[in-house]
Amino acid sequence: MLSTTYNNSFFLLTIIILLVLSFVSPSNAQLSSTFYSKTCPKVSSIVRNVIKQARKSDPRITASLTRLHFHDCFVNGCDASLLLDVGGNITQSEKTAGPNNNSARGFNVIDNIKAALNSSCPGVVSCADILALAAEASVSLEKGPSWKVLLGRRDGLTANKTGANTLLPTPFETLAQITAKFSAVNLNITDLVALSGAHTFGRAQCQFFSQRLYNFSGTGNPDPTLNTTYLTTLQQSCPQNGNGSTLNNLDPSSPNTFDKNYFTNLLNNRGLLQTDQELFSTNGSSTISIVRNFANNKKAFFQAFAQAMIKMGNISPLTGTQGEIRADCKKVNGS
Template sequence: MFCTTNNTYYYSLLVTIFLVLTFVFPSEGQLSATFYSNTCSNVSTIVRNSVQQALTSDSRIAASLVRLHFHDCFVDGCDGSILLDVGGNITQSEKDAVPNANSVRGYDVVDSIKSTVESSCPGVVSCADILALAAESSVSLSEGPSWTVLLGRRDSLTANQAGANTSLPSPFGSLDDITSKFSAVGLDTTDLVALSGAHTFGRSQCQFFSQRLFDFNGTGNPDPTLNTTYLSSLQQNCPQNGNGATLNDLDLSTPDTFDNDYFTNLLIHKGLLQTDQELFSTDGASTISIVNNFANNQSAFFEAFAQSMINMGNISPLTGTQGEIRTDCKKVNGS
């Protein structure tokens, strides 16, 4: 009886000590909104001002920076690996992967932001965190929602071009394929639909959807889910054997504003990419009800998008002593 009571006492004591230590010394892998409070308290302002300045000369940059963050996080987590050029121990860059080459942009803006941050807080803020902050600023400055960005990521020492070629969702993929790629990084169906809503601003090249216009799935006919008036307009802008790099608004109504028009466009079959329209036009898909909700309730979309960006930003970050804080986002320190 004495031994049982004694063991219970010590067990309770150990649990209490563990809880206290957990509170005082949080997990190394935990990101925090106040991570730079004592080391670079103005980093959010620096990033926001830099994005705002970039927008004055490039209306596309907001959407591009959000996409850059997305393409980083889906390959080995949010670690800034997409920013690395070939050189030193980097023999293959994610920049040159099929989904990124001649498509993903905004690297120069990230370099500029990093330079400004380094001038204020040298060796403190990671490139991965700059991507996360730039994405939030890009959305909020485009009339979209704002959210508290969790920080504390460190930068990768490696790049994974093969992973970029296989892990990133393809604009030609089926809904099942896209869903499985989101699931593989811990994101659910609501995350999929909400994050797809980032296509409410920005542009896409003809090469990423032209197969829908003339020979969908080898049928010799256009994609039957495309609004016929919209189809005619796209065929004029993207003729067969034309310039595959020609840009088209992802949201034909408000291409530079972050709103829920992307979803209202899907309801009238005016989704530009195959993967956009399939969210609404795939029979029996669980995504349909979410699209309807977001199309009819912009606040619901904004709330879900903000949470999904936080969820995405939590994909396998390097923290603590992992990785490094790059002084130049394009290369590993010392290379």
């Protein structure tokens, strides 16, 4: 009798555990660097080759592709929602949100990567994973660090323009506001400083920093933290009431190379964006010592950046049977 009761109880417990696992396994599935080892073994080289080709005519593309991954993950998690155009059930696109409108770019290269992958292994690689792979390839191609990209994300079915307008850090926010946005997605201060180091390559439009040149915080004067020589250079490039879309190098010393010069620039008050310079110029901030360390130790920066990119790439991914694998990164299947 005791044995029968024990066996029945064990059987019921086993059933309960299996039922619980059936509900939680999709969301708890782990990303893996070998996810496509059998289904699309050349995925990394295909992504890299398309970017190499694009890079020949567009030296900005690597920085732009890295930024796409960042702007995707902070909204809805890393689900390629940023890539969706208006159409079908998508009534608003994240592409037209303030932080992305007329500044997020590289979508055509993502489409080219998707087409190349569809030829080699159709219907296998998600657009969300393409963004993650493209970011790693872009950084490493410009002499930055490399890392094992964790894969297995699936693509989202919705876009979130409101989230893109409110969740993405902007160049006009305080360090406290930026820190809060990073913390909300489980990224710490070191992650914040390391990921900001992606501004070691790429460009920014005058409209995103011109207030620092002429009317900082409504004072009618330039930002006092700006190096005066650098201020003069920027005022020549971005005259008051001039063309706000004029591009300027985020790192004037080596704009197309992924290195530690971004942090050296901060030490010399040559951060282009307000949120760049605040990492070093905010009195009492724990970011100051991190900036100094990265400015003096490229290896430390590269290691922290790679770790932060892996963490960022793990923000709320869709896995298992969640979402879908889009046939076209611009639209949900069947729309």
